[in-house]
Amino acid sequence: MSTPLADPASAQFATNPPRELPKRRGTELVLLAFATFIVTVALVLVEANQEQELTSSIIWLGLSYLAVLTAAHLAVRRWAPYADPVILPCVALLNGLGLVMIHRIDLALAERAIQQGREYTPDVTKQVLFTAISLVLFVVVLVVISDHRTLTRYGYTCGLVGIVALALPAVLPSSLSEVNGAKVWIKLPFFSIQPGEFAKILLMIFFASFLVTKRDLFMVAGKRIVGVELPRARDLGPILIAAAACLGVLVFEKDLGTSLLFFGVTLVMLYVATERVIWVVLGVGFFAAGAIIAYNLFTHVQQRVRNWIDPLATYDDPGGGYQVAQGLFGLGTGGVGGTGLGAGRPDMVPEAKTDFITTAIGEELGLIGLTAMLMLYLILAMRGMRSALAVRDTFGKLLGGGLSFALVMQIFVVVGGVTNLIPNTGITAPFLSRGGSSLLANYILVALLLRISDAARKPAVRPKPQQPQAPLAEAHTVMVQRPPATGEGSPS
């Protein structure tokens, strides 16, 4: 090495000509095929155990799932060729298992409806439709946001839109916004959405871009109070206002789960940006204080806590532990190995298709299946985190870290809630649960993660590396190396 290199990243190309990093789209295809295989087997098992025959629903469910997956894979090939190859298969498997489980509970509920002489419309049809719409949105995000850094320009806009979206249900009359006691909906004549799901992502974009620009101010311009460096209030202002608005709105909307999710994600992003543990300590302190205040102010919070301490004791109370207890019964009945897909009774748990879909998996696939599902989420989030580590810009790191953590935080709140690790608050399990808003929002989240991972693994666009110039006297003939083909993706 005779000449120091300007860019350490290109050190590996110092002696050999630069070569293209593997895109690993083939790996993705193989993993997707594997996910499809598992989902197909699961579907066949459900049909075999529930209907004793294979019905046409296998065909259309299977085919639409396959079509959606193929489209997703092709889109990634075209618009994010360097993206992490594991993320999409994880999502596909979770989404597929969710569809199978929803279909399975549909079958049970349809049978019950016949007993009671009612009509029953299966939810899985809608969910497949939502999956397709989500995939369209997924592709749109990949295409429109060709570089995640462009998002920084819209940081404040995202923040504002996010807050408005979050606050809208609280302002709307209950008839337009309330379902099962939670005012988190906007109900339109043809469809309903939960704007909070989308606000989640918008606010993360806002936080990331805000923190990136103010990062240095936070770290140096503050005062020292009792040995702790605090940033100036005017630097912290927007973030405090945003956080307070979120929490206020969520308290009014009685959506504790989403509140917890926002809180956790905000805290983590603040910590990542500033690298100060004090934020976490302060945040947890605030949270504890807030929790105590909320407990004293709101009866529904007190009820949730009572249900958490012993769901079996409050089993018969209105708003009591019935639901959690049913979930626990299901998990207990499932045991280690589960009852087998389609052979359990997950439909006995209220909201089995949404919040409690993870107990349905725990019942029919047992501890083994539930653990595998948790591992899938962990792998998914860890791959996202890896992309955040590898990406070169701080905004990407912050956003990637936030999005990845949001995935784990969601699963922690929902699975922790239904398994009584923490008070049950009722949010959806990403990709698994029935619900269009959740599916759409989480697919957008994954599209952003893929975009960041694409940026992380894409060969850096740099000035053509200076070939080390040997003294002319020692020069010998070299083959002229063509610049590497940049693939379908155009370098930005």
Added chain:
Amino acid sequence: MNTPLRKVGVAMLVMVVLLMANATYIQVVKADDYRTDSRNVRVLYDEYSRQRGLIVTPDGAALAKVDPSNDKYKFIRTYADGPMYAPVTGYYSINYGSGGLERSEDDVLNGSDPRLFVRRLSDMVTGRDPRGGNVRLTINPAVQKAAYDLMTRKGYTGAVVAMEPKTGRILAMVSTPSFDPNKLASHTTKEQVAAWSQWRDDPKKPMLNRAISETYPPGSTAKLLVTAAALEDGKTADMPVNTAPNVKLPGTQTTLENYGGAACKGSTLKEALRYSCNVPFAEIAGELGKDKLNATAKNFGVGEDLTVPMRVAGSSLGPLESKAALYQSAIGQRDVRLTPLQDCLLSATIANNGMAMKPQLVQSLLAPNLSTIEDYTPIELTGDAAMSSANAAILRDMMLASEENTKGAGKRGDIQIASKTGTAEHGNDPKNTPPHAWYTGFAPAMDPKIAVSVIVESGGNRGLEATGGTVAAEIGRAAVNAMLGGG
């Protein structure tokens, strides 16, 4: 910025590990508590997938058995002669639970009875699915069939109960109209729902087990009880009685009259029972008083909590608060309410020399391999005789005379029946409501093998003209003949 990101990564790992640890705690450590919690209905569904035991007649014919089914429940319950035996077997339905014996012997039939524990263990070791134990009944199929066929052929609504006087074993328990439990056991939800709602809405209540779950005014069959109490009080069969056509109820302006308003054709207690005169019994009951009547009734089983093992509705003489009430109760009206089973116990007790035996429907409980777990032995109902055997013999002779005077079909010269009929007014307008027709008796009179009681609700096919003799006697005799004379 990578250091904090890595730490967040570790935090994510910790969070998921926490979830897994908690799931392990629930699905391994606490699993049994949750699985066996009584509020966990899944246990119940498991049961429907088990090989349920049989319900068999004494000679081993299966009235309820399971057939393999190729669906998620593995087995389907089937009933032989479903409607005929429905009051005995009950039903076993996935949507509607169980009734009758299926419910009261559920522990044995589903195999959870502690006495089957050792066998369950060996099933577990050998890897065989646990099976339920079997229940052997005391039912005599010939008697059951004779009574059921005749009741349904005539289109009667009512019940027939027959038992062995010496042991209390129930030989027949018929209730019509009946239902087919096969339809409730169907694995086709639609069929279950259709059958259930049809029977539930049917005004004739086919799912009601009239033999043990419904009480009726017993009419003149109650006179057996009054006579027993009178004999125990020292009165004799030859004591003179009031032959007046009617008597004023003490303390009221109402009169109580004999059937048809006629004078009593006989002048002794024996003849009063033979002709079923009302006035003499009213007066005797008034003279005996509430306590003596109740004491005798108690030892006939009235007011006793009976399980056969299904719960039997409570029979009662009513409060007997005044002399007028005693008068009316003596002829089985006013507040007196007996189940057909209890009515049969009246005859059975007289036949058994005055000692009431506890009615029972289950002969023995068997393990899946047909070895006996428990044999039921006859036991005395209260331990005290309702009447002395001498008085029982006197009452038997009076009932023989009554049978002689009773019309109706089915009489056979070779079988001597001792019986009593009853015609019970009921409803809000008793004079214009077809009465319930009763018949109770036992045979052979000198060595009783069977006691029987029949009620045909609201006159059967005879309307207002119906009497116990014309409507119910024929069915009672058919049951007796099926037992003793082969049809």
